[in-house]
Amino acid sequence: MNMVERHPLLKATTLVLLMLSLVFALGPIYLALCSASVTSHQILLHGLALLPGKYLWENLSAVLHRADIGHMLVNSCVVSLIVVAGKLALASTSAFAAVYFRSRVRHLVFWGTFITLLLPLEVRIVPTYAVASDLFEPLRSILTLFTGLHLHASLNLLDSYTGLSLPLMASATGTFLFRQFYLTVPAELSEAARMDGAGPVRFFVDILLPLSKANFAALGTIVFLTTWKDYMWPLVAISRPEMRTISLGISTFLPTETGQPPEWNLVMAAALIALAPPLVVIGLTQRWFVRGVTGVGK
Amino acid sequence: MKSSARFHGRWTPFVLGLPQLMLIVLFFYWPTLKGWWWSWHLECPFGHCSTFVGFGNYARELKDGSFYASLLTTAVFSALSVSLSVLVALLLAGMVELHQRSGKLFRNLLIWPYAVAGSVLGVILKVAASPSIGLMGYLNTLWPGFWQPHLSGVQAMSMVVFAFAWTQIPFDFIVLVAALRSIPTDYMAAAAIDGAGPLRRFIDIQVPMIRPQLFFVAMINLIDSITNSFAIIDTMTQGGPGGATDILAYKIYRDGFIGLDLSGSSALSMLLMLLVLAVSAVQFVMFERQARREA
Numbered sequence: 001m002n003m004v005e006r007h008p009l010l011k012a013t014t015l016v017l018l019m020l021s022l023v024f025a026l027g028p029i030y031l032a033l034c035s036a037s038v039t040s041h042q043i044l045l046h047g048l049a050l051l052p053g054k055y056l057w058e059n060l061s062a063v064l065h066r067a068d069i070g071h072m073l074v075n076s077c078v079v080s081l082i083v084v085a086g087k088l089a090l091a092s093t094s095a096f097a098a099v100y101f102r103s104r105v106r107h108l109v110f111w112g113t114f115i116t117l118l119l120p121l122e123v124r125i126v127p128t129y130a131v132a133s134d135l136f137e138p139l140r141s142i143l144t145l146f147t148g149l150h151l152h153a154s155l156n157l158l159d160s161y162t163g164l165s166l167p168l169m170a171s172a173t174g175t176f177l178f179r180q181f182y183l184t185v186p187a188e189l190s191e192a193a194r195m196d197g198a199g200p201v202r203f204f205v206d207i208l209l210p211l212s213k214a215n216f217a218a219l220g221t222i223v224f225l226t227t228w229k230d231y232m233w234p235l236v237a238i239s240r241p242e243m244r245t246i247s248l249g250i251s252t253f254l255p256t257e258t259g260q261p262p263e264w265n266l267v268m269a270a271a272l273i274a275l276a277p278p279l280v281v282i283g284l285t286q287r288w289f290v291r292g293v294t295g296v297g298k
Numbered sequence: 299m300k301s302s303a304r305f306h307g308r309w310t311p312f313v314l315g316l317p318q319l320m321l322i323v324l325f326f327y328w329p330t331l332k333g334w335w336w337s338w339h340l341e342c343p344f345g346h347c348s349t350f351v352g353f354g355n356y357a358r359e360l361k362d363g364s365f366y367a368s369l370l371t372t373a374v375f376s377a378l379s380v381s382l383s384v385l386v387a388l389l390l391a392g393m394v395e396l397h398q399r400s401g402k403l404f405r406n407l408l409i410w411p412y413a414v415a416g417s418v419l420g421v422i423l424k425v426a427a428s429p430s431i432g433l434m435g436y437l438n439t440l441w442p443g444f445w446q447p448h449l450s451g452v453q454a455m456s457m458v459v460f461a462f463a464w465t466q467i468p469f470d471f472i473v474l475v476a477a478l479r480s481i482p483t484d485y486m487a488a489a490a491i492d493g494a495g496p497l498r499r500f501i502d503i504q505v506p507m508i509r510p511q512l513f514f515v516a517m518i519n520l521i522d523s524i525t526n527s528f529a530i531i532d533t534m535t536q537g538g539p540g541g542a543t544d545i546l547a548y549k550i551y552r553d554g555f556i557g558l559d560l561s562g563s564s565a566l567s568m569l570l571m572l573l574v575l576a577v578s579a580v581q582f583v584m585f586e587r588q589a590r591r592e593a
Binding site for chain 1: 300301302303304305306307308310311312314315317318319321322323324325326328329330332333336386389390393394396397400404406407408409410411412413414415416417418419420421422423424425426430431432433435464467469472473476490495496497521525526528529532533547550551554555560563564567570571574575578
């Protein structure tokens with residue numbers, strides 16, 4: 001707002017408060033950066049470092065040379081990208097089905113998806129684990145119930161990329177974002193397309209998808225970040241160390257009660273590696289990110 | 299949408315929606331149903347026997363003192379962390395709006411914490427709060443033995459409340475900044491002409507105008523504090539010391555995966571679901587009322 005007003009005291013006070021809050025907001029990241037750049041010896045002697053030291057690259061490469069953190073980074077990337085791709089494909093098509101058809105099926109698609117907003121994965125974690133450990137169990141139960149036959153097929157998704165990513169895709173947020181967007185697209189577009197003889201698939205691919213680019217970017221950013229940061233599902237779905245994601249594996253860097261003297265500088269270096277990729281994503285896609293946050297509601 | 303803008307066909311929408319519906323049935327409806335079933339039966343740990351016990355599991359949990367302790371812990375944790383994050387985010391949004399030139403810089407930097415996963419923050423803060431090498435260590439040189447978050451429940455609770463609020467603030471901040479920007483400038487200009495200063499305008503115009511968004515972020519934070527605070531609790535306190543940070547979601551995990559008590563853990567899940575559903579219902583009713591008022 002451009003108003004001719006002068007409130008020097010208020011301006012100065014709020015500026016100081018904003019700077020103070022910046023210290024709190026970036027403090028943990030700064031602390032990790034400082035302590036990741038000094039020797040383990042210095043931390044044990046003088047406590048955590050408050051100023052950057054000279055050993056950042058040494059510490060980072062020491063952590064990266066431990067094979068497990070390389071695995072973790074790869075796993076996090078793979079799972080996040082699978083979930084982003086899956087979520088974008090499912091959300092755009094299911095929202096299309098829920099908006100652009102006369103058939104009552106659209107209500108089924110909409111309400112069937114809507115209900116999932118009410119109960120987050122964390123609340124139903126134990127039975128979801130059971131389903132992922134034995135994917136055909138629902139099929140077997142239904143078969144036994146209706147035909148009395150016993151099927152002996154089973155499929156265990158635990159400790160796999162599929163098992164890590166599928167349950168994270170089964171939610172409504174993306175569908176909602178796309179539904180809201182489709183409802184703002186002028187109805188004349190689909191009317192004109194229908195008059196010109198285009199079918200729904202043609203309209204979706206040639207007209208709707210090009211219009212949705214911004215939504216893909218916004219949703220993709222948010223889904224990538226939330227998947228990268230997810231902790232609870234990988235914790236229960238993963239038991240093999242080489243399948244851990246970085247957000248899960250980071251806690252393994254904390255020293256155990258017994259053992260050698262703790263290398264706090266390496267713990268902080270690992271934390272720095274874990275938070276760098278999402279930070280880069282936010283930095284590069286600031287506009288999409290903000291748009292996604294206000295649109296998705298998470 | 300007008301029906302002339304909609305396509306005919308029964309199978310196309312079905313085929314388009316099917317992958318999503320299948321995934322949701324498999325990983326949402328079926329597990330929810332399974333949890334419901336378990337909560338009424340006594341199950342062997344991941345075995346193949348079960349006996350119907352009716353309210354047995356619920357009665358067992360409701361008679362257990364640790365359930366009420368955990369419920370109280372959840373209430374304290376949620377109330378403190380939600381009020382802290384909403385309040386701080388509101389003040390930050392108000393202050394950023396006040397500064398035209400430097401506001402953009404602050405706005406960009408204050409959302410960085412969104413990049414930090416709960417578990418990563420938990421690890422950093424656990425190290426930072428360590429009495430021996432951490433930042434709070436100097437308190438112990440002033441008052442020996444004062445800062446001991448691994449022994450003091452109050453200190454552990456304040457640690458996880460701070461950590462969780464920290465992870466929530468960027469989201470609240472982004473939503474509230476957008477809300478403040480959507481207030482028509484005429485209102486603010488008119489108030490300014492009438493002699494209202496920035497502080498008065500904030501209290502009497504800006505805050506009342508963005509009440510729906512304030513309510514929205516508070517509800518999202520509340521549901522998140524019940525369900526999504528797991529990573530911070532697990533990395534920082536593991537529910538301790540002495541159950542001081544043992545919120546319901548953490549207790550369900552411990553009972554189910556470590557105690558292997560599927561029935562009790564499922565009964566707890568169902569009670570937690572009721573809680574989350576109640577919060578969602580309140581949210582839904584309030585939004586409906588809001589929408590009707592605007593219409």
